[in-house]
Amino acid sequence: MHPYRGRTASLATRHGKLVAIAPAFRAPIGLEVVSVDVDTDSLGTFVGDRPRHGSQRETAVAKARLGMAESGLSLGIATEATFGPLAGNPFVNACLELVVLVDDDLGLVLAEHEVDYSVPSVSVTLRDAQVESIPLIAAGFPEHGLIVRPEEGYQPVFKLHDYDELRAAVRACAEASPSATVVVENDFRAHHSPGRLQVIEHAAQKLAQRAAALCRECGAPGWGVVARNPGAPCSECGTETRIAKSEVLGCAKCEASVERRLPESEGVDPRHCPSCNP
Ligand SMILES: [Zn+2]
Ligand SMILES: [Zn+2]
Numbered sequence: 001m002h003p004y005r006g007r008t009a010s011l012a013t014r015h016g017k018l019v020a021i022a023p024a025f026r027a028p029i030g031l032e033v034v035s036v037d038v039d040t041d042s043l044g045t046f047v048g049d050r051p052r053h054g055s056q057r058e059t060a061v062a063k064a065r066l067g068m069a070e071s072g073l074s075l076g077i078a079t080e081a082t083f084g085p086l087a088g089n090p091f092v093n094a095c096l097e098l099v100v101l102v103d104d105d106l107g108l109v110l111a112e113h114e115v116d117y118s119v120p121s122v123s124v125t126l127r128d129a130q131v132e133s134i135p136l137i138a139a140g141f142p143e144h145g146l147i148v149r150p151e152e153g154y155q156p157v158f159k160l161h162d163y164d165e166l167r168a169a170v171r172a173c174a175e176a177s178p179s180a181t182v183v184v185e186n187d188f189r190a191h192h193s194p195g196r197l198q199v200i201e202h203a204a205q206k207l208a209q210r211a212a213a214l215c216r217e218c219g220a221p222g223w224g225v226v227a228r229n230p231g232a233p234c235s236e237c238g239t240e241t242r243i244a245k246s247e248v249l250g251c252a253k254c255e256a257s258v259e260r261r262l263p264e265s266e267g268v269d270p271r272h273c274p275s276c277n278p
Contacts, residue, residue: 003221004211005030009075009101012038012067016191017079017200021099024204025077028212029221033077036067040078056080056098061109064102074104077207079200083121083188095119095188095196099203101211103221108252110210110222114203119195120144123185125151129174131167134184141166145192147185150177159187215251222252229259235267239275243268 004025011021011033018035025031040063043053054062063078079099086094094117101110120140126133139146141161148158148169156176158169166184173182190197213223228244245265250257270276 002029002212002214003106003219004075006032007075008032008034008073009077010034010036010064010067010071010073011077012036012040012063012070013078013190014038014040015189017197020190020197020201021077021079021204024201024208025211028208031075031208031211034071036071038063038066038070040066056082056096057100057111060098060100060111061102064100068102068104076102076104077204078102079190079203081188081196081199083119086115089117092117093121095121095199097196097199097203099200099207101207106220106253108220108222110207110252112203112206112210114199114206116195116199116202119188119193119199120186121188122146123183126170126174126182126184128180129170129182131170134166139186140193140195143194145187145189147187148173149183150174151179151181151183152177159192161192215254215256217256218251218254220251220253224249226250226257232262232264232268232272234270234273234276236270236276237273239273241268241272241274243272 009031011018013035022033025033043059043062060078060080064076068076081097083095094115096115098113122135122139124134145161150173170182174180188196210224211221214221215223225247227248229246230242230244231240232243232245243264244262246259246261248257248259
């Protein structure tokens with residue numbers, strides 16, 4: 001019997017994420033998720049008019065706690081995304097979606113993330129209201145929303161899904177900008193970005209999987225990978241590579257953990273080798 005079966009968790013959101021998250025937790029562990037309308041914008045927005053102060057994880061946990069406080073529930077879920085280049089792949093924008101589950105009864109936080117490179121994340125600067133130079137196909141418009149604002153400051157801001165509104169917004173922002181410069185970017189709020197909503201769904205499924213696994217020592221939910229140890233040997237020359245040779249599975253509550261050897265510990269392709277392929 002899973003400790004979350006039949007219980008309810010709050011989901012702090014204003015942006016319609018419930019459809020992507022609730023089914024992920026219902027099937028595997030029987031946890032009901034209810035949407036709680038709290039103003040998460042106070043913790044930072046994508047437009048940049050309200051910057052995020054903490055780390056991505058801190059912000060997600062703070063959001064979850066807003067929903068828990070508002071609903072009076074001791075279980076809370078929240079998501080937080082970042083968009084931009086990642087260390088391993090600096091030339092393409094990635095969407096990194098973090099989902100957390102805060103459990104104040106057991107005193108633990110479970111987290112999972114999903115990385116995706118296909119969520120439309122266009123950002124262009126228009127010099128003279130050249131609406132034609134907006135890459136609408138890459139932006140996934142009009143299914144994916146756009147945000148239009150003058151380059152200086154954040155007023156006025158238009159959030160839209162319509163061609164005529166887009167033209168009018170670019171004109172209005174060009175007039176409001178001292179340099180007649182307008183910034184057009186994808187709207188990443190979940191209900192305006194179907195691509196991001198899919199990433200949220202995948203991240204929520206991973207988190208539900210993690211929550212489903214119970215610690216054999218203390219019974220707490222969230223048994224799963226907590227660390228990976230690099231150093232798998234090159235199959236040609238035996239030099240250690242950055243590929244993981246083992247992973248550590250651990251509990252989110254107690255100290256229990258086990259190390260598990262990965263198949264890569266038997267040897268990996270020389271293209272990963274710092275000696276064979278420097
Ligand atoms: Zn444990
Ligand atoms: Zn080698």
